[in-house]
Amino acid sequence: FSQVKKNKELTVSFGPTSTKIKNKNISDDKYLIIDYKNGYNMDFCFNKYFSPRAGVGFGLGLSSFNQTEYQKGKFEKYSVKDIDGNIYDEWIDSDVTFTNKLKYLDLPITLHLLLGNSSRFYGFIDLGVINQFLLTGDYTMKGSVENMGTYPSGNPYFYLVSQNNSYYDYKVQQYDIKKTDTYKSYNLSGHFSFGLAAALNDNLFFKIQPYANIGFSDITAKDLQGVDYQNVFGSKSSYQKTKLFSLGLNVGFALNIGK
Numbered sequence: 001f002s003q004v005k006k007n008k009e010l011t012v013s014f015g016p017t018s019t020k021i022k023n024k025n026i027s028d029d030k031y032l033i034i035d036y037k038n039g040y041n042m043d044f045c046f047n048k049y050f051s052p053r054a055g056v057g058f059g060l061g062l063s064s065f066n067q068t069e070y071q072k073g074k075f076e077k078y079s080v081k082d083i084d085g086n087i088y089d090e091w092i093d094s095d096v097t098f099t100n101k102l103k104y105l106d107l108p109i110t111l112h113l114l115l116g117n118s119s120r121f122y123g124f125i126d127l128g129v130i131n132q133f134l135l136t137g138d139y140t141m142k143g144s145v146e147n148m149g150t151y152p153s154g155n156p157y158f159y160l161v162s163q164n165n166s167y168y169d170y171k172v173q174q175y176d177i178k179k180t181d182t183y184k185s186y187n188l189s190g191h192f193s194f195g196l197a198a199a200l201n202d203n204l205f206f207k208i209q210p211y212a213n214i215g216f217s218d219i220t221a222k223d224l225q226g227v228d229y230q231n232v233f234g235s236k237s238s239y240q241k242t243k244l245f246s247l248g249l250n251v252g253f254a255l256n257i258g259k
Helices: 024-028 156-161
Strands: 008-022 033-051 054-081 087-115 121-150 171-179 186-199 204-215 243-258
Touching: 008 054, 008 204, 033 087, 033 243, 054 121, 054 243, 087 186, 121 204, 186 243
Parallel strands: none
Antiparallel strands: 008 033, 008 243, 033 054, 054 087, 087 121, 121 171, 121 186, 186 204, 204 243
């Protein structure tokens, strides 16, 4: 192992990330389809070893989280009372897309452990936390929602007042909303990764590193903090925290700068 003994090390890595912006109310909403899109991660790190097999790492990086939710289709709710107490079947024709795009400046602090004895290959484990500071947090909502419904066809009174038996409170809502001043500005995530490094020469190693980041902080938009969730029919659910989760695979290089 002495042939790959390290003192100080610089690393750089980059790769795709599978991301989730997790909120229980959104995932439980049967009227939504969630598209967990991929992001990216870039990381520069300085590792200082305090023993032959262990050190601490301090990093600087960038990461992104992208997610889209679709509320599209004709949804029906049977035997609903209107504002006058009359029974009708409510229909909603929705075609709405929600997009979330977040970018963070990352400051990881990790315990860095070396595994193995080969002079040409070694394994490693990183365990720690990532301080994430929001650079941009864009949210958009685009589309339309049409409220419809039908009253009992056998009642001539409802037939007259509801315009050919359609819901008398008929309306169409158009949405074209874009917010940039949203989401919490700080997130703390736990980090775990492991990887392999292969020597290109005595001081330069190629590395491959799968990892997982689990968010601890609630990053819900500022104007929605503590607010009940509401689905397309107006049914409410109690507030749930929004947290970040990512799985990624970075590749890069490690350079010994001290032995």
